[in-house]
Amino acid sequence: MKRNPLILFFIAAVIAAMLFAGTRSVRKNRAAGSPSGQLIGQIAPDFELPSLDGTNLKLSDLRGKAVLLNFWATYCGPCKIEMPWFVELQKQYGPQGFQIVGVAMDDASTEEIAKFVKEMGVNYPILLGKESVGESYGGVGVLPTTFFLDRDGRLMAREFGLQSRSVFVDHIKKAMSQGKAVQAKK
Amino acid sequence: MKTVLSSLLILLCGLAWSQDDKQGPQGPTVKMAPAPVITVMQGKATTVPLAFRVASGYHINSNKPKSEFLIPTVLKVEATTDIVIGKTIYPDGQDMSFAFSPDEKLNVYSGDFEINVLVRPLQSVQSGKYVIRGSLKYQACDKSACYPPKQLPLSFEVKISKAPRARGQNPAQSPHAH
Numbered sequence: 001m002k003r004n005p006l007i008l009f010f011i012a013a014v015i016a017a018m019l020f021a022g023t024r025s026v027r028k029n030r031a032a033g034s035p036s037g038q039l040i041g042q043i044a045p046d047f048e049l050p051s052l053d054g055t056n057l058k059l060s061d062l063r064g065k066a067v068l069l070n071f072w073a074t075y076c077g078p079c080k081i082e083m084p085w086f087v088e089l090q091k092q093y094g095p096q097g098f099q100i101v102g103v104a105m106d107d108a109s110t111e112e113i114a115k116f117v118k119e120m121g122v123n124y125p126i127l128l129g130k131e132s133v134g135e136s137y138g139g140v141g142v143l144p145t146t147f148f149l150d151r152d153g154r155l156m157a158r159e160f161g162l163q164s165r166s167v168f169v170d171h172i173k174k175a176m177s178q179g180k181a182v183q184a185k186k
Numbered sequence: 187m188k189t190v191l192s193s194l195l196i197l198l199c200g201l202a203w204s205q206d207d208k209q210g211p212q213g214p215t216v217k218m219a220p221a222p223v224i225t226v227m228q229g230k231a232t233t234v235p236l237a238f239r240v241a242s243g244y245h246i247n248s249n250k251p252k253s254e255f256l257i258p259t260v261l262k263v264e265a266t267t268d269i270v271i272g273k274t275i276y277p278d279g280q281d282m283s284f285a286f287s288p289d290e291k292l293n294v295y296s297g298d299f300e301i302n303v304l305v306r307p308l309q310s311v312q313s314g315k316y317v318i319r320g321s322l323k324y325q326a327c328d329k330s331a332c333y334p335p336k337q338l339p340l341s342f343e344v345k346i347s348k349a350p351r352a353r354g355q356n357p358a359q360s361p362h363a364h
Contacts, residue, residue, distance in 0.1 A: 073332065073334075074255040075247075075255055075256050075257045075325055075332065075335075076331075076332040077284065077287050077290075077292070077327060078327070078330055078331055078332060079332070080287070081287060105334070107257070107335060108255070112254075112255070116255055141333065141334065142331045142332075142333060143331060143332045143333070143334070144331070160331060161328075161330040161331030162330040
């Protein structure tokens, strides 16, 4: 059977284009900080985790508030940079119905995490994370990983790694302006 | 022929582009170079050098990081019945500051580094090749993110040779000593 070189050329071009487009799509999603296709626009997977103060916190109990869900660890230098920003942002936007929740994905003991949190002057709840919770969010293989939930508990965006403060502010403002509670007021 | 070559070239370009993005944080950050087989004499302590490479763009904490919250790089070697595993000698890390924390210096390994392990076969060990297994625990970061701690399984071989027989004579009484 004689192969048509043009067909071969066409097939190679199509495969190359598909690889290129796929890679671009992955990069675009990362740059935009959007959750994976399965999570975007969906209600955030619910969980209940113990917090450092001894109480349990259930994510769905925060409905009505915009939420910044930050997965971090004590060994993570970039996470340490964000924390003072989060403290300020909690103070600034907390009264408007905004809540930051930190989830420590750590091998360190509770006492070590508590010591770290105290040193950083954290003013928002820190939960002791579990692998299963990370997996329900598509796996938290990069720290920090931060999710933004609107007032209905819907996932709006995700950011990997250290971002500039302005990126967080933009997402927070957007998250606070969305949800049924906001629509009802309007 | 030209068309076939052009097609292959286009395909390779596409593959190269897609591969570029896969070298992300999920891939192995630290690799060990194949360790040369070191010959060790029965009953004698010998240093085995193990060479590691941290992928470009990443760093891992040294064995003595500067903060109690950082996870040190630690080599664990499984104990064997015939070979005593002695001291592990870590290299000094480099003091480096990163964009995410310009005022703070971290003590890290990046690029190539070597860890030395002291092994001493018992006098009674039979000569031959022995495989020693272990793992390297490390925690990597790049300029804007960190990754959970990982264990790199590793193994190296030592060839144990017989110790020369003791003559039972005082060297001073050697016929060559004058």
